[in-house]
Amino acid sequence: xxxxARPLLAFLTALAVGCSTLxxxxxxxxxxxxxxxxxxxxxxxxxxxxEKLMGDAQAGGKAGDxxxxxxxxxxxxxxxxxxRVTAPDGAVYDVLFYYTDLKTRDDKITDDELTPLVFRGHExxxxxxxxLGRLAPKYRGLQ
Numbered sequence: 419x420x421x422x423a424r425p426l427l428a429f430l431t432a433l434a435v436g437c438s439t440l441x442x443x444x445x446x447x448x449x450x451x452x453x454x455x456x457x458x459x460x461x462x463x464x465x466x467x468x469e470k471l472m473g474d475a476q477a478g479g480k481a482g483d484x485x486x487x488x489x490x491x492x493x494x495x496x497x498x499x500x501x502r503v504t505a506p507d508g509a510v511y512d513v514l515f516y517y518t519d520l521k522t523r524d525d526k527i528t529d530d531e532l533t534p535l536v537f538r539g540h541e542x543x544x545x546x547x548x549x550l551g552r553l554a555p556k557y558r559g560l561q
Contacts, residue, residue: 444477445517448494451475452516456533456545463542465512468535472496472516492525498532505553512537513550530560 455471478492497514504510515532522528536544536553544550551558 448477452518465537465540503554
């Protein structure tokens with residue numbers, strides 16, 4: 419390797435390492451953060467505390483996502499959506515859905531890419547489709 423090539427190689431290596439954080443997909447960061455936060459939750463946690471932990475982050479569709487050709491048409495927010503379900507026994511539950519998984523790289527977020535947090539009253543009653551499916555038949559079979 420020539421004397422001139424070494425500094426150039428060192429510069430390019432440093433540039434690549436320094437830019438590596440720019441290469442991280444903001445949607446992936448949000449998914450991972452949501453999974454970590456959900457793992458910290460305990461049943462009975464007040465809804466306000468859950469919402470504070472989960473935050474109101476948004477990802478996708480911004481200039482940073484366009485760098486290096488990573489155009490994100492999706493814009494994701496915490497929670498991604500909210501729903502109220504009535505269980506067979508008449509009890510009413512509020513459900514917050516958080517983006518935690520990527521099943522298919524497309525321009526839509528499907529139910530199987532979300533994790534439901536289920537509240538009865540103002541407390542966390544359950545997490546996941548196993549719990550939600552017992553309350554609302556339309557969610558049976560989702561994992």
